[in-house]
Amino acid sequence: KAGVTQTPRYLIKTRGQQVTLSCSPISGHRSVSWYQQTPGQGLQFLFEYFSETQRNKGNFPGRFSGRQFSNSRSEMNVSTLELGDSALYLCASSQGMDNEQFFGPGTRLTVL
Amino acid sequence: AQSVTQPDIHITVSEGASLELRCNYSYGATPYLFWYVQSPGQGLQLLLKYFSGDTLVQGIKGFEAEFKRSQSSFNLRKPSVHWSDAAEYFCAVTNTGFQKLVFGTGTRLLVSP
Numbered sequence: 001k002a003g004v005t006q007t008p009r010y011l012i013k014t015r016g017q018q019v020t021l022s023c024s025p026i027s028g029h030r031s032v033s034w035y036q037q038t039p040g041q042g043l044q045f046l047f048e049y050f051s052e053t054q055r056n057k058g059n060f061p062g063r064f065s066g067r068q069f070s071n072s073r074s075e076m077n078v079s080t081l082e083l084g085d086s087a088l089y090l091c092a093s094s095q096g097m098d099n100e101q102f103f104g105p106g107t108r109l110t111v112l
Numbered sequence: 113a114q115s116v117t118q119p120d121i122h123i124t125v126s127e128g129a130s131l132e133l134r135c136n137y138s139y140g141a142t143p144y145l146f147w148y149v150q151s152p153g154q155g156l157q158l159l160l161k162y163f164s165g166d167t168l169v170q171g172i173k174g175f176e177a178e179f180k181r182s183q184s185s186f187n188l189r190k191p192s193v194h195w196s197d198a199a200e201y202f203c204a205v206t207n208t209g210f211q212k213l214v215f216g217t218g219t220r221l222l223v224s225p
Contacts, residue, residue, distance in 0.1 A: 033211050041115075043202065043215035056212045090155055094211060100146070101211060103167040 001026060004093050004104035012110045018079040021107045025072050025093030031055075031075040032091040034066060034103060046089075047072055050096065078109075086111045114139045116205050118216035125193045126224050133188040133219050134201030145186040146204040146213065147177055156202065162186060173197070198223045 005024045013019050025032050033056075034046040040109055045058040049068035066076040072093075088108050092101035114216050115138045137143055144163050148156040160171025167179040177188045186203060203216040 010144075031211055033213075035213075043204075043213075045212045045214070048211045050211075059211070092156075092211075092213075100158055100161055101213065102158070103148075103154045105153075109122050 004091055004102055006089075006091050006104040006107050008107060009105065010108045010110075012112065013081050015083060016112050017081050018077060019081060019109060020075055020077045020087055021091075023074045023076075023091030023093075023104060025074070025091075026061045026102055029093035029095050029102075030072055031096055031099070031101075032068055032072065033092045033094075034074070034076050035090040035092065036060075036067070037090060037106070038086070043090070046071075046076065081111045083111050087111065095108055114143070114205055114207065114214045116203050116214055116216035118203055118219050120219045121213075122220045122222065122225055123127075124222040126211075127195050128192050131188075131190045131193045131197070133201050133203075133220070133221070135186045135188065135207045135216060136184050137186065139205055139207065140186065141207060142181075143205045143207060145160070145179060145204075147171065147175070147186075147188045148204060149173075149199050150202065150218075151199045159188070159201075185214070193221075193223055195223045195225070197221060223224045 007022045031050040031070045033049045048056040063079045068074045088106045090106045092103045094101045117136045130213040146161045147159040162179045200218045
């Protein structure tokens with residue numbers, strides 16, 4: 001069974017631009033969660049989607065948004081990029097509630 | 113609010129020696145507890161998890177962890193460390209029914225020859 005895939009793996013953007021990251025969960029998994037990892041703040045939860053509905057949201061500004069499609073694939077979008085948005089963005093999938101999460105390799109976003 | 117503390121930022125262990133990584137959590141109800149490992153430039157791999165039942169849980173790669181409710185701890189152990197274990201280790205907690213993991217700040221393990 002293929003693991004969680006994230007595209008692209010690396011991105012370089014400039015301040016003020018927007019970016020869209022994609023996550024394909026493990027086949028059969030309906031929950032997708034997003035995390036931001038930075039040296040200063042560590043791993044922080046962004047949001048979680050289940051069956052196309054946002055079920056949980058972390059403490060991030062509205063510039064961070066996401067969605068989930070009917071095939072469980074998920075995208076997250078960051079608008080008006082700031083230097084502080086430079087991070088590794090990790091996606092995790094699980095079958096549903098109370099299930100362990102499997103992480104993808106992440107997308108490394110650099111904002112210049 | 114839930115929180116996780118990993119008091120050791122770095123730990124250096126000789127190859128073949130035993131390892132214990134500390135994790136303390138703060139949460140009112142019975143938590144779900146996890147240990148993940150992250151190699152450089154990689155995502156997170158689940159080592160083991162505790163949901164309920166036996167407080168000593170076995171994981172992959174020879175790791176185990178013990179849940180101690182009285183101490184709010186979930187320490188990770190391995191009897192004999194291999195050079196390939198060098199990585200960063202994260203303890204995480206969540207409550208029942210939710211997928212929002214709260215992570216500790218991580219412990220970087222260095223293995224000396």
